Amino acid sequence: MGTISATLDLAQAYPYHTITASLFFILVVNALFFRKRASSLPLPPGPKGFPLIGNIFDIPTDKPWLVYNEWAKIYGDMIYFKVLGQPFLVLHTLERTYDIFEKRSSNYSDRARMPMILELMNWDYNMALLPYGTWWRRHRRAFHEHFHPGVVAKYQPIQSREARGFLYRLLVSPENFRHHIRHAFAATIMSIAYGITVKESNDPYILNAEEALEGLSEAGVPGRFLVDLIPVLKYVPKWFPGANFKRKAARWRKVNVDVAQKPFYYVKDQMTKGTAVPSLAATLIDRLPGDNDPSRREEEKIAQDTAAVAYVGGADTTVSAVQSFFLAMAMYPEVQTKAQAEIDQVVGWNRLPEFSDRPSLPYINALVKESMRWQLVTPLAVGHMCSRDDEYNGYFIPKGTIVVGNSWAILHDPTVFSDPLEYQPERYLKDGRLDPNARNPDVAAFGFGRRICAGRHMSDNSLYAIVSSVLAVYDIRPPLDDEGNPIQLKAEVTSGLLSYPVPFKCTIKPRSPAAEALIRDSFEGDR
Numbered sequence: 001m002g003t004i005s006a007t008l009d010l011a012q013a014y015p016y017h018t019i020t021a022s023l024f025f026i027l028v029v030n031a032l033f034f035r036k037r038a039s040s041l042p043l044p045p046g047p048k049g050f051p052l053i054g055n056i057f058d059i060p061t062d063k064p065w066l067v068y069n070e071w072a073k074i075y076g077d078m079i080y081f082k083v084l085g086q087p088f089l090v091l092h093t094l095e096r097t098y099d100i101f102e103k104r105s106s107n108y109s110d111r112a113r114m115p116m117i118l119e120l121m122n123w124d125y126n127m128a129l130l131p132y133g134t135w136w137r138r139h140r141r142a143f144h145e146h147f148h149p150g151v152v153a154k155y156q157p158i159q160s161r162e163a164r165g166f167l168y169r170l171l172v173s174p175e176n177f178r179h180h181i182r183h184a185f186a187a188t189i190m191s192i193a194y195g196i197t198v199k200e201s202n203d204p205y206i207l208n209a210e211e212a213l214e215g216l217s218e219a220g221v222p223g224r225f226l227v228d229l230i231p232v233l234k235y236v237p238k239w240f241p242g243a244n245f246k247r248k249a250a251r252w253r254k255v256n257v258d259v260a261q262k263p264f265y266y267v268k269d270q271m272t273k274g275t276a277v278p279s280l281a282a283t284l285i286d287r288l289p290g291d292n293d294p295s296r297r298e299e300e301k302i303a304q305d306t307a308a309v310a311y312v313g314g315a316d317t318t319v320s321a322v323q324s325f326f327l328a329m330a331m332y333p334e335v336q337t338k339a340q341a342e343i344d345q346v347v348g349w350n351r352l353p354e355f356s357d358r359p360s361l362p363y364i365n366a367l368v369k370e371s372m373r374w375q376l377v378t379p380l381a382v383g384h385m386c387s388r389d390d391e392y393n394g395y396f397i398p399k400g401t402i403v404v405g406n407s408w409a410i411l412h413d414p415t416v417f418s419d420p421l422e423y424q425p426e427r428y429l430k431d432g433r434l435d436p437n438a439r440n441p442d443v444a445a446f447g448f449g450r451r452i453c454a455g456r457h458m459s460d461n462s463l464y465a466i467v468s469s470v471l472a473v474y475d476i477r478p479p480l481d482d483e484g485n486p487i488q489l490k491a492e493v494t495s496g497l498l499s500y501p502v503p504f505k506c507t508i509k510p511r512s513p514a515a516e517a518l519i520r521d522s523f524e525g526d527r
Helices: 016-033 064-075 094-103 115-120 134-147 152-172 174-194 204-219 231-235 244-273 280-286 296-314 317-331 333-346 355-360 362-374 456-473 513-526
Strands: 078-083 086-091 390-392 395-397 402-405 474-477 507-510
Touching: 064 078, 064 086, 086 094, 094 402, 115 204, 115 231, 115 244, 134 280, 134 296, 152 174, 152 355, 152 456, 152 513, 174 204, 174 244, 174 280, 174 296, 174 317, 174 456, 174 507, 204 244, 204 296, 244 280, 244 296, 280 296, 296 456, 317 333, 317 362, 317 456, 317 474, 333 362, 333 456, 333 474, 355 362, 355 456, 362 456, 456 474, 456 513, 507 513
Parallel strands: 086 402
Antiparallel strands: 078 086, 390 395, 474 507
16 A cells, blocks of 8 residues: 655645744754765766755646656656655666565665654554564564465455445445445455444444545655654644644544554454454454463554554455446446456356356456556555665665655556556457466556565455456446436546545446346345
């Protein structure tokens, strides 16, 4: 989950005197601690900035991945710039991200210090944001144990059940499809992580996750708030002029405490009473050492964090991909027709697709891939940090540089994907089968190197369950105007850490009376 910030609008975020004092602080620090470059090699190319403040006025404020993609046409596939002394390097090709994040992973797996998000907002339960080291590895190991490719199949019954519930909610109120999408994923992960059944509306667990992720989207990377570039500002009192970030952080911190602790403590209480249902949290709690064991506190923290990161990650990130799928089906009816024809041939009309059908549905699998590529959930991956001075491809990369892969550019490279802005599942097919030589969106959609998203296999299964089930029984069409004519939709997305399609309308109707009966029967069968 994440990106470097492209919304560093200091003029709005901080009053003049705060900026002036901060710049004076930077001047003093630079004067006292200026370090001569450790290499005679040049820095990578990029826009020239001003002394002290660097490229603060060049940073794009809207959809930065697109702006950086344009910069790449001028400066090449490596773009270097500074903001208030913090160096950034944006990579635009798969070759560069592989060389840096894979081949040199020992030097490019750390995260920049983020006082706003980790220290003030209490996002320290999210291993994706933790510094590289032993604590991160312990979290990663615990999460991987329960979500690696060989184990995620055990969650498929829950994913199928919630997909059927989603179909029924679409039948009752199709106009609320965006809410139903979010509910489906939240219900899935809350059942898996905590054994909790969420409410149909205004569920407190879902609302907490949504608010926490809104905060992450705004403050999720270094640079969005001045405190990330000048950590000493975290000691500024909340009442101080320009300290609105402290007030925001206090609100988000409370939400994050609830996200990480409330469902976990609920499971602990249920286990004490002997009424807990099987879940990830229950398994982790059951394995904890005794109360008197000196390692108990740390192990319980890791268990709590593991369940919480599954909760917030599974409840939201794939939501964007499913929203993009609905938009694509309304915009590309010929794709929908092909996908439905394949399901009808392989599955028939008397049942919904199962996970066992997946190997026999190459077009559906291609459609799932294209839904991940077309409008990326994280167009700019979370920034890695260079742990020590490095030399690469004739350039010097200073220690502390935040290095970001432009995932959008990699998955919209016109030399790899013809007509990259179009939605074309066929790009992954050859002779009616999945083409193993086609670029898989996984190479960039989930991050890079050792920090690649550990929940990607679960996400892929969830996306397949929803996509195949919806196409089996529903037709998705563009909305109609007052005269009954289709309204042309556009593929527009929001800007931020997590990107979503701009809210849109579409018509969703059962394909036939038989399809409607199947929706009702499948839902009733799970009750």
